[in-house]
Amino acid sequence: MSLGKDQSLQDPPAIPAEFGSGPLQRRNAAITEPAWVRWLLIAIALGFLSLFLLLPLAAVFTEALRDGWGTYLTALAEPDAYSALKLTLLAAAIAVPLNLVFGVAAAWCITKFEFRGKQLLISLIDLPFSVSPVVAGLVYVQIFGAHGWAGPWFAEHDIKVIFAVPGIALATIFVTFPFIARELIPLMQEQGTDDEQAALTLGASGFKTFWRVTLPNIKWGLLYGVLLCNARAFGEFGAVSVVSGHIRGQTNTLPLHIEILYNEYAFAAAFAVASLLAGLALLTLLLKSILEWRYADQLAASRRH
Amino acid sequence: MSSAIQKRRAIPGFGLTLGITLSYLSLIVLIPLAGVFVKASGLGFDGLLHTLGSPRVLASLKLTFGSALIAAVFNAFFGLFIAWVFVRYKFPGKKIFDAFIDLPFALPTAVAGIALTSLYATNGWIGSLLEPHGIQVAYSPLGVIVAMTFISLPFVVRTVEPVLAEAEKELEEAAATLGAGRWVTIRRVIFPTVLPALLTGSALAFARAVGEYGSIIFIAGNIPMVSEITPLLIIIKLEEFDYAGATAIAAAMLTLSFVLLLAVNILQAWTRRSAKR
């Protein structure tokens, strides 16, 4: 026995806690199932996931390459595909930054202040998630379309919204509206306001406080939200379909391009373009998982697994 | 209330950020959505009934809601099951499979649509196995259910997972010391704990499935009265320049969205309450 209350009591030696602290460590006979039950359940779950999730993914790539690499590359190199890609990127480039600014602003006022109607505000921010994308597209047609309220005014000034880029951007914004705010609100709620108050007492201005204290704390959560927002922006179909007008080479995004090719029975080409988006989805999942594994402590609690 | 005033003073930016939030929310979401109701109310009760009461619309509503309900129930079971396996057990490849659970969120719906169609078509990998048994998935209402299940799968898993992970293991141990077997513990102690989250996840899955368009139109075959979903009808009405009809259907769907949102909120409040110590 080494001497000293100081060592043994005040500073507990670096030993594991008396029993498993995390859910992964539970090897407790009392609260787990027999091994054969466990493995059976695991097998069923993985079988289901493979059949239901991985198989469609495999199908995309198989179908895309069915007619060989030549057809595949031709489909991607087609001018219409290229312009669809450009438009998709453009729509995302408009929607994501705007939703980013909104997301940060909304998270800031919701998490740093108390006010009446806060819960309602949070619910309203979530609203676009439960609205059908087709309805989202429709609402803009109603406003900006030829027979819409603002349509004639815009027509007079020669501004095209519907069947043009602004409409596509608006529809994209709508469907990706909540992503970043939703990611930031729980995260900033967990972090509280202590850091900001400390910065302010040290004489930092409001903007400096945000830039140097808040932002570093939320950067990974922000990135996570941007990632999800971006993935949806690239892939949105329903809402964009309503406002786009499907003009080849002009108002077609990649998902719409896939539809056109598919309906023309150009299956290989459709799947080739689809494989591009599927690859992007896989990249999104990879980045998302990396964020979850490496920066778990800096994401909202519900993202840690 | 006094603490609220102090907080306002302590941290700047309340007016600015709330201003941005409310303006943007109103411009992008609230005012456009309100427009639908304004326009729909202009149709009058008879006008609404004329559209919504037509057999084709009714059939589509029945198909959409019925399929979404089946998809949500199916996902409630499998979602809970998958969440359980991923939270409780260790196995090789867990992280990779875990990442793939979110695939339906990340994969564009059009891609999912054509992929599912090629799988379940009578000459597809799965379809060719089912056809001899007289089961036709693609171009039938069954296809609608498959697509809806696919796109809403992650909701239940992701809502239940954190609740299951945080459930105190002491509760299970307590049940065991009181003589409860494993199955009884799962049924009477664990299940009630995750029930609110399970219902929330299912409601979210249902909401998503009802509104889904992209993945379904490829696999459904879109046969009027048989496999034509409501969102597609809105588009058809728009293409026929029947704005009144499109608005009426949209208003009906929006109303449902609000009801679902309310339900989800109530369920979430319940989840939070029951998660409290």
Add this chain to the structure above:
Amino acid sequence: MDITIKNVRKTFADFPALAGVDLHIESGELIALLGPSGSGKTTLLRALAGLEPIDAGQILFGATDATNLSVQERKVGFVFQHYALFKHMTVADNIAFGLSVRDGKTRPTTAEQKRRAIELLELVQLKGLEKRYPSQLSGGQKQRVALARALAIEPRVLLLDEPFGALDAKVRKDLRRWLRELHEKTGVTTVFVTHDQEEALELADRVVVMSKGRIEQVGTTAEVYEKPATPFVFDFLGSVNLLAGDVQQGKLKLNGLSLPTDTKLSGPVDVYVRPHDLRLVEPTSDGLDAQINFVQRTGPLVKAVAKLAYDDSKVDIELGHLDPMALSLKPGTQVRLLPVSFGLFARMPHAAVQTLPDVVPNAVPEQRGDRARG
């Protein structure tokens, strides 16, 4: 029911949580497992309940070998530190849970379950709360419901993990007394875990002091406090001063002071002296010269820190406020100190350190698990 624990071992990863524990607990006893975080006390308690499978050894309930019985078969009442009440059940349903999960034949009727629940609620003095939910109860009430729930299965033994850990000081004291009374009433063999020595000494018939997976000492509260068997026990129970001494021909030599002992040791020794056993004596008597550095008067106690003249080390002293010597005590006062009672142990390698920091026993860090859950 009496409990026999034979050479029980349990290792987590490479960390021996229980390194061979032997203990016999008499039927009807109230036993405290006392020790710091990581001492293995909770592991031992959980091993008794069957919640922690053991690597080696044997656990007997009476004559029954319980080592390989499942948790369900052991019929122990276990009260968890954070109570682990089922949040979605009423108080009555919580208490009746153990009865309601019994097999068909042995399961009491619903009415009987309810009657038992109410009866137990009365026993724990919470009559009328049966329809409440756990979230509507205070910490102390939750604790009592947890106890009632554990008692409902008519357990062979009652096991409590840090039963008062999550309560505030006042409630803690009341509950302690109440638990003692309840124990007298029910007579169930009871084992509880605590890191609070005051709690252990006040409540238990016997105290088991544990450290690093081993039992350091088992004894009545008086025994462990007054005759600590090891330096660890000396350290852990109450505050203590450590002096360097020498034993020659059965006498303890402390800088010229020679004190009679009955020790069999000889040579360099560590001398453990409780602050209240360091008496102030007249300047003419034998003793160690020291100068008072600091005086603190708290209620009936006067605590002081004195610097020993011969080696400049600091010692804690403690005397009653009515002690005539206490009145004049102030920083700078020259005093003479005489150890009237002490423990001797062969010198440890570290014993060059002459003083121990003044650690208030209650300041023992809480178990890590608690804080994480906090």
